[in-house]
Amino acid sequence: MNATATHAPAVQKEESMVIQKKMIAEHFETLAQAGQSRRKVVYTFVPGNLNELLLAFDLLPVHPEVNALQSGMRKLSGDYILEAEKQGHSEDVCTYVKCDIGMLKKGNIGPTGEPLPPPDLLLLSYTGCFTFMKWFELLRQEYGCPVVMLQIPYQADGRITAGQRDFVARQLREVVVPALEQLSGRTLDEDRLRELLASSARAEDDLVHVWESARHKPSPIDAYFGGVYYIGPIFTAFRGLPGCEDYYRSLRREVDFRIANGMGPTTPEGELRQQKYRIVVEGPPNWTSFREFWKIFHDEGVVMVASTYTKVGGLYEQGFRHDAAHPFESLAEYCLGCYTNRNLPSRVDLIAKYVEDYDADGILFNSIKSCNSFSAGQLMMLRELEKRTGRAGAFIESDLVDPRYFSAANIKNRLESYFQMLEARRAAA
Amino acid sequence: MDIAAIIDRCERLYRDLDLSHVHEWKQRTGGKAIGHMPVYVPREIIHAAGMLPVGIMGGGDDIEIIRGDAYFQSYICHIPRSTVELGLAGKFDVLDGMLFPAICDVIRNLSGMWQMMFPGKLVKYLDFPQTFNEVGRAFHRFEMAELALALETLSGIAATPERLNRAIALYNDNRRALAELYDLRAEHPQQVPTAELYLLLRAGNVLEVAEHTALVRAYMQQARRRQRALHDNVRVVVTGLFCEQPPLSMVRAMENSGCYIVDDDWVLGARYLLRDIPVGPRPLEAIADAYMTDTVATATRYVDGDDKGGYLVDQVRRRRAEGVIFAAASFCDPALLDRPMGQKALAEAGIPHTAFTYSENTGQVQVIKEQAGTFADSIKLWGAAA
Ligand code: SF4
Ligand code: SF4
Numbered sequence: 154m155n156a157t158a159t160h161a162p163a164v165q166k167e168e169s170m171v172i173q174k175k176m177i178a179e180h181f182e183t184l185a186q187a188g189q190s191r192r193k194v195v196y197t198f199v200p201g202n203l204n205e206l207l208l209a210f211d212l213l214p215v216h217p218e219v220n221a222l223q224s225g226m227r228k229l230s231g232d233y234i235l236e237a238e239k240q241g242h243s244e245d246v247c248t249y250v251k252c253d254i255g256m257l258k259k260g261n262i263g264p265t266g267e268p269l270p271p272p273d274l275l276l277l278s279y280t281g282c283f284t285f286m287k288w289f290e291l292l293r294q295e296y297g298c299p300v301v302m303l304q305i306p307y308q309a310d311g312r313i314t315a316g317q318r319d320f321v322a323r324q325l326r327e328v329v330v331p332a333l334e335q336l337s338g339r340t341l342d343e344d345r346l347r348e349l350l351a352s353s354a355r356a357e358d359d360l361v362h363v364w365e366s367a368r369h370k371p372s373p374i375d376a377y378f379g380g381v382y383y384i385g386p387i388f389t390a391f392r393g394l395p396g397c398e399d400y401y402r403s404l405r406r407e408v409d410f411r412i413a414n415g416m417g418p419t420t421p422e423g424e425l426r427q428q429k430y431r432i433v434v435e436g437p438p439n440w441t442s443f444r445e446f447w448k449i450f451h452d453e454g455v456v457m458v459a460s461t462y463t464k465v466g467g468l469y470e471q472g473f474r475h476d477a478a479h480p481f482e483s484l485a486e487y488c489l490g491c492y493t494n495r496n497l498p499s500r501v502d503l504i505a506k507y508v509e510d511y512d513a514d515g516i517l518f519n520s521i522k523s524c525n526s527f528s529a530g531q532l533m534m535l536r537e538l539e540k541r542t543g544r545a546g547a548f549i550e551s552d553l554v555d556p557r558y559f560s561a562a563n564i565k566n567r568l569e570s571y572f573q574m575l576e577a578r579r580a581a582a
Numbered sequence: 583m584d585i586a587a588i589i590d591r592c593e594r595l596y597r598d599l600d601l602s603h604v605h606e607w608k609q610r611t612g613g614k615a616i617g618h619m620p621v622y623v624p625r626e627i628i629h630a631a632g633m634l635p636v637g638i639m640g641g642g643d644d645i646e647i648i649r650g651d652a653y654f655q656s657y658i659c660h661i662p663r664s665t666v667e668l669g670l671a672g673k674f675d676v677l678d679g680m681l682f683p684a685i686c687d688v689i690r691n692l693s694g695m696w697q698m699m700f701p702g703k704l705v706k707y708l709d710f711p712q713t714f715n716e717v718g719r720a721f722h723r724f725e726m727a728e729l730a731l732a733l734e735t736l737s738g739i740a741a742t743p744e745r746l747n748r749a750i751a752l753y754n755d756n757r758r759a760l761a762e763l764y765d766l767r768a769e770h771p772q773q774v775p776t777a778e779l780y781l782l783l784r785a786g787n788v789l790e791v792a793e794h795t796a797l798v799r800a801y802m803q804q805a806r807r808r809q810r811a812l813h814d815n816v817r818v819v820v821t822g823l824f825c826e827q828p829p830l831s832m833v834r835a836m837e838n839s840g841c842y843i844v845d846d847d848w849v850l851g852a853r854y855l856l857r858d859i860p861v862g863p864r865p866l867e868a869i870a871d872a873y874m875t876d877t878v879a880t881a882t883r884y885v886d887g888d889d890k891g892g893y894l895v896d897q898v899r900r901r902r903a904e905g906v907i908f909a910a911a912s913f914c915d916p917a918l919l920d921r922p923m924g925q926k927a928l929a930e931a932g933i934p935h936t937a938f939t940y941s942e943n944t945g946q947v948q949v950i951k952e953q954a955g956t957f958a959d960s961i962k963l964w965g966a967a968a
Contacts, residue, residue, distance in 0.1 A: 240922070243921065245915075283685075283882075284687070284915055287881075290923060294888075300886075303713075307684065328717060496697070497698065520655045525915055529655075529687055532654060537698060550655060
């Protein structure tokens with residue numbers, strides 16, 4: 154899972170959005186021409202991705218989760234999932250996998266309408282989710298191409314140990330780099346890698362500024378619905394590139410402009426300046442009814458001031474930066490630090506901190522039906538958070554890309570009672 | 583003890599959700615006990631640190647879930663609910679620690695829940711390697727050394743090389759006895775009904791290893807002499823049940839449907855290693871290394887290369903099975919995502935198969951019996967699944 158949206162609903166266009174759109178269109182064009190240009194293609198997952206390393210070898214990354222969420226937003230995922238189920242996949246499993254396999258079975262047409270190139274290598278960055286492993290075992294059967302496994306240990310005790318960091322760094326040096334060298338036919342240029350990492354860190358600085366802007370009242374950003382656009386370049390194929398830096402610089406300028414003018418975030422329904430409630434969100438969004446979902450909150454004047462989903466590809470605001478001085482150690486730390494690679498107590502700690510830092514009124518859990526990585530244990534997290542923060546929590550269930558599991562009426566009802574509860578609490582305070 | 587008495591003892595242990603046997607053992611020996619979730623944990627190390635390893639496999643169909651449901655969303659397997667239910671009811675208070683092996687995100691997240699629910703207890707997540715190379719080996723050796731240290735600290739008993747070697751020998755012997763039991767069943771399925779074999783295996787979750795080995799051997803000795811008619815049943819391998827266990831009624835129903843189960847993957851942790859662990863000067867490393875090679879293939883273990891499903895096909899051939907039943911716990915991602923790959927390998931090898939899902943408290947055993955029966959009939963009639 155984990156990634157971002159590129160087909161934005163018809164929102165008011167800002168410079169950053171134009172940059173992002175252009176960047177993505179160019180990327181998919183390059184992918185469509187990979188066959189002719191003979192560039193090698195690597196499929197890999199978003200959390201803990203090694204974008205700088207792939208770029209250092211001039212390889213082209215494809216992220217299956219991004220394709221799945223794109224299919225969700227373009228209302229194609231329902232058919233893809235049915236196709237995969239027709240082929241024998243269970244109704245009970247992660248719908249991202251089924252959406253991807255269904256898309257493959259139906260011609261592997263990417264979001265721009267052109268076919269995606271098949272992978273020359275599957276880079277199994279096994280970070281924060283068990284399903285990734287099964288996903289690439291399945292794709293290996295479909296494509297018959299090699300797989301490189303990069304195992305990222307779990308932060309079971311809420312911290313990264315030296316042994317874990319060494320294990321990942323050693324795999325990078327001894328397994329991943331040789332495999333990429335073989336694939337690309339060139340040796341690793343460490344200076345190039347350092348340049349890319351330094352560029353990532355600059356973009357990361359700007360992104361942190363954007364996340365932290367939500368401390369303002371009114372918040373100039375929506376850190377969840379808007380946030381999924383903000384993570385687009387940095388979580389995927391662009392981290393390390395000048396275009397990515399441009400994007401975050403311009404995003405930062407826009408946010409600063411809104412702060413200076415007391416403005417709220419831009420939403421599909423217009424600017425959200427009258428902000429009644431500030432909420433922290435745990436869990437990924439629903440892509441098939443993304444805009445409908447967002448509107449429910451917009452209509453109530455709810456702004457999302459922080460979210461965990463936008464941290465699946467890195468918790469930069471907690472201090473992590475890619476570090477050109479220590480390329481492998483810093484890549485290792487990046488992989489280890491992703492949100493879903495943290496144990497439940499540290500996920501609770503982080504959300505509690507967000508509630509505090511962003512002065513939130515409540516906490517919303519969007520529990521994804523088919524995603525055990527996020528969802529197993531969320532009810533307990535919620536209870537723990539209510540106890541610790543004294544803020545009201547809401548729990549709804551939906552799915553990332555399976556439209557059968559988005560019940561608009563149910564979700565609306567539940568949220569309406571939640572908003573009433575927030576209202577009552579405020580009145581009582 | 584005759585067979586009936588042995589099986590009766592095993593069934594009592596199986597139904598004993600209060601873990602009274604563990605209470606007794608602790609009282610008798612003054613030792614500590616460590617719980618562990620499926621699939622595999624190195625019980626040798628727990629034993630060498632002077633403690634009793636206790637396999638926890640949910641609550642079966644004997645408990646009503648009251649509190650467990652409040653901890654989990656709707657779309658999830660059943661075993662974490664019943665495990666939490668039992669934990670909150672104090673049934674695991676007798677355990678001095680709990681180990682959570684890395685088999686899926688549910689067990690992984692459960693380890694964090696356990697940390698929050700039982701802050702005073704040893705809670706350890708075992709991050710088994712999925713990288714079967716030298717880098718993975720070094721990591722795994724390190725992890726096993728850390729586990730040993732944590733266990734020694736808890737028990738106050740050092741897992742010295744001597745103690746580890748002794749534990750290795752005992753567990754090697756246990757695995758040999760279980761392998762013999764499986765061979766005996768495959769050879770003479772009428773002598774070893776699967777429900778009995780299953781209960782014997784489950785007894786190994788709580789009994790001390792030597793006692794369990796002796797019990798298995800005593801059973802086999804008598805089972806070999808048994809006079810029972812061989813029915814015209816279809817020989818099947820059952821796969822996908824490595825974690826959440828089916829209720830005993832379902833095990834019986836499958837067997838009464840015209841199938842002889844000649845291999846399976848329940849309580850797989852006890853049979854995870856295919857060869858003896860060598861005793862020697864570096865036993866801890868030997869335990870770690872055994873995990874890296876010479877093990878069963880299962881959905882929770884990454885298969886490098888393109889031999890996905892090869893192990894299952896071999897298993898069918900080795901056991902002269904005629905078909906495969908994929909039985910998976912509902913919402914079990916590892917088993918269900920693995921299934922299409924196993925099915926593909928079987929289809930290529932021309933081996934018939936069928937599939938269903940269950941949960942540990944499933945009441946629908948009649949439906950499952952009918953499905954298994956239809957599958958058996960179709961093999962008898964046409965030699966392939968209809
Ligand atoms: S289980 Fe969740 S994190 Fe894993 S691939 Fe599926 S949606 Fe992504
Ligand atoms: S039944 Fe499957 S999904 Fe559930 S805990 Fe066990 S392995 Fe994980």
